[in-house]
Amino acid sequence: MKFSYFHLMPWTDLKEAPTEWPAGNSGFVPERGKEMYDAYIDSMVFAEECGFDWVGCNEHHFSPYGLMANCNLIGGALTQRTSKIKLAMLGNLIPLLNPIRVAEEYAMLDVMSGGRLIAGMIRGVPHEYIAYNVNADESRARLREAVALILKAWTEPEPFGWEGEFFEYPSVSIWPRPMQRPHPPLLMSASNEESAEFAGEHKAICGLTLIADLDLARRSIETYTKAARAAGFEPPPDYILCGYATCIADTDEEARHNLEEGERYFHKVLMASLRDAQRLVITKSRYFGDQETGDRFVNRLVKLKERNLDDMIEAGSVFCGSPESVVKQIKRVHSALGNGVFNLNFKIGNIPDSVVRRGMELFRDKVLPQVYAL
């Protein structure tokens, strides 16, 4: 079993929830921002000492939800402060970006890290399409073409041009090329059936986050596996990643208290302005291929928000408790899903960094020894 330490880099100092999208940035204090970046990067570096196999980060825009508008910058910092942990960019929001730039930056990260990149090719949550003014109807088609172009940029030995639906480049030849051959492993979301098929078709690591219940997650994994097999690929367990909000403390009570506080800030403050934007994109565009998938996405968010902690633990949506409790929860989910990677997010909302660090130490000393052999 492999474990990934994931960070959203949230802004934790808001006293009130933003009331509209995008969140006004007058409350951002650069000096505090510097402190947060320092603390968050320290935490990600510490993940290597704690035995995590991957460290993960991602891209979000126009929101205190996450301070990584370009996670590759964080990845660049991590290449210089870590030596063996895989750097999982989970990922760049490919349809919003210049795919050649993504190919270049990912190749830089792969070379700078000595071949440790896991290249997330993510479509992005709906509201990001407002931020970058990209047609949400085209999100899937843009992702498909951009991924093909990035793979070509990584693997084609001669300069080439590209004539596509969304992208035209007369001559491409990136420097550097990635270190991993033929290219770094891809990771794609499998949070709905369509995404799961797409990930399987591309022989990518499939990533499931916001797991509302284990049955739904299992169905997505089945869809992914079927599509991968159809593409001639038998995905090993470590090609199935499940993301979890995680809180480990010395006692169950302490962990529950910490996570409840963090979740409150996460849902009431950080998510506040995002929901309206997400609703807008989902209802006013064809971001999701069909109404049912869109409804499922919204319902899943609502479900996750409304449930109490016991419900979430029972549903297999979070890991929370003492090391002994978390070991049991991890084993249970692993038994149900057969995944080979857990992507653990310890920094939920405004959980203090000292609490996060204590949780990481407990993970290293008391959880990992019990679950690494799964």
Added chain:
Amino acid sequence: MFTTEQAVLDTGPITYRKGGTGRPLLLVHGTSGPNHTPVTDQLAQRHTVYQPIMPGWDGTPQHAAVKRVPNLADVYAAFIRTVIGGPCDVIGNSFGGWVAAWLAARHPDLVEQLVLECPAGMRDPGTGGLPTDPVELRRQTYARPERAPAPSRTQEAYWINRNLRDKIGAGSSLDEALLRELPKITARTLIVFGTKDEISPSDKAGPRLKTGIKRSHLTFVYDAAHALEFDQPERVGRLVTAFLERGEGFLVRSAQVV
């Protein structure tokens, strides 16, 4: 508006289609025979397009001198001299790309600019090639089957053409002699492959042509299989017309043609 005309070359008679106005452009067709694609119409707006029918194809007389691909290239050279009257731009598609590459290598003085669309003759043995099963052939030919044209010849006529191609091509997937001759091509060359081409896979052919031809550009057309002029006529038309009009200037995005 295209017309069908006749000419007599030293090696024998030849039938060709001609249409459009402008700089002369020679089209070298693929295995199945001449096709009129949406790109042909775009080209005819800027060029006088000549599309000879390979000797023996579509019931035309065979030329005894045509044994192998270089001989066929020589027939096209004679056509340029006799009918067009001087050097011209050349587009070769699939098997026609193989022939056109030989034409440009053996007669560099006759080819001004060269476009090789999904050219044959450069793939590794055991990869690609035309399937015999018609369902599989159609699947590999078109990424967008809804854009495929109605058949313009019978299956029997298709197989006569295809057997001729197999005879002249001598069953070769990789033409080592052409590979050695590629450096003799002096024409600026655009090499085009569809990203879904399984018949002329680009993985080895693209780099071979790109490194072999000195002044060449390799371009991939996204979401196109072997019949890329049918699969993506707008993209191919835009690309090829820009190249033929602007030469190396096609690399520069510009609102104005300078």
